Amino acid sequence: MKLILLGPPGAGKGTQAANIVKEFAIPHISTGDIFRKNIKEGTELGVKAKSFIDSGKLVPDSLVCEIVEDRLSEEDCKEGFLLDGFPRTVFQAESLDKFLNENGKTLNKVVNIKVDPDLLVERAVGRRICKSCGATYHIKYNPSKVEGVCDLCDGELYQRSDDVAETVENRIKVYIDETSPLIDYYTKKEILIDIDGQQDIDKVYKDISVALKG
Numbered sequence: 001m002k003l004i005l006l007g008p009p010g011a012g013k014g015t016q017a018a019n020i021v022k023e024f025a026i027p028h029i030s031t032g033d034i035f036r037k038n039i040k041e042g043t044e045l046g047v048k049a050k051s052f053i054d055s056g057k058l059v060p061d062s063l064v065c066e067i068v069e070d071r072l073s074e075e076d077c078k079e080g081f082l083l084d085g086f087p088r089t090v091f092q093a094e095s096l097d098k099f100l101n102e103n104g105k106t107l108n109k110v111v112n113i114k115v116d117p118d119l120l121v122e123r124a125v126g127r128r129i130c131k132s133c134g135a136t137y138h139i140k141y142n143p144s145k146v147e148g149v150c151d152l153c154d155g156e157l158y159q160r161s162d163d164v165a166e167t168v169e170n171r172i173k174v175y176i177d178e179t180s181p182l183i184d185y186y187t188k189k190e191i192l193i194d195i196d197g198q199q200d201i202d203k204v205y206k207d208i209s210v211a212l213k214g
């Protein structure tokens with residue numbers, strides 16, 4: 001299964017990705033996670049990406065496409081993959097199509113998680129992530145059993161540097177301007193599935209699972 005997860009910041013892409021990759025046994029490729037890992041490790045890519053991410057802008061296409069192509073060329077992506085947060089511009093989508101074409105592959109589905117923009121800031125600002133295993137929580141909608149501690153591995157929970165209200169608002173604007181045209185792009189290819197992301201986390205996943213198997 002070759003899949004893309006589309007949706008605005010805080011829509012629940014990362015949350016649902018964890019379920020999808022478990023059920024369909026495919027690798028989870030999040031460009032945001034790749035950048036954050038590089039920032040943490042202080043690599044050249046991390047240094048270049050940091051200022052864009054912290055201001056809520058997109059990292060330039062020239063830095064993104066090659067990383068994804070390298071990752072998709074790895075052995076574990078042969079049978080399938082789940083892209084989360086990529087593509088994010090029409091340029092990235094066209095470049096992905098070209099890459100997949102050249103490698104004799106086609107996308108199966110694009111899962112579009114729809115959430116009202118008014119709800120997104122609260123979702124992102126209340127998000128907490130495990131430093132050790134990356135599990136995602138929300139202080140109100142999906143709290144850990146012990147505040148600040150991961151249920152799965154006892155790791156410490158932290159808040160992303162771009163999860164402050166002003167930056168989240170910028171990210172939403174950037175999504176509307178630069179990423180939302182992809183809804184049309186994949187609708188025309190007849191592979192887009194719309195999912196109501198304003199239900200409980202479990203119900204959102206049920207809908208995704210049914211749609212992917214249908």
Ligand code: AP5
Binds near residue numbers: 009013059060
């Ligand atoms: P990235 O890390 O991809 O961030 P994003 O797209 O802004 O999305 P988020 O990770 O914030 O949200 P999510 O949809 O994963 O939501 P989550 O499941 O965590 O990118 C970060 C930055 O990197 C970008 O701004 C850009 O600078 C750069 N970048 C990345 N990719 C790029 C690319 N391709 N090109 C250029 N630049 C790129 O859920 C959010 C919260 O809500 C959580 O707390 C969760 O518990 C809660 N929640 C989830 N579902 C529900 C529900 N159904 N009900 C209630 N609460 C819920």
Ligand code: MG
Binds near residue numbers: 013014015030032
């Ligand atoms: Mg995410």
Ligand code: ZN
Binds near residue numbers: 130135151152153
């Ligand atoms: Zn953990």
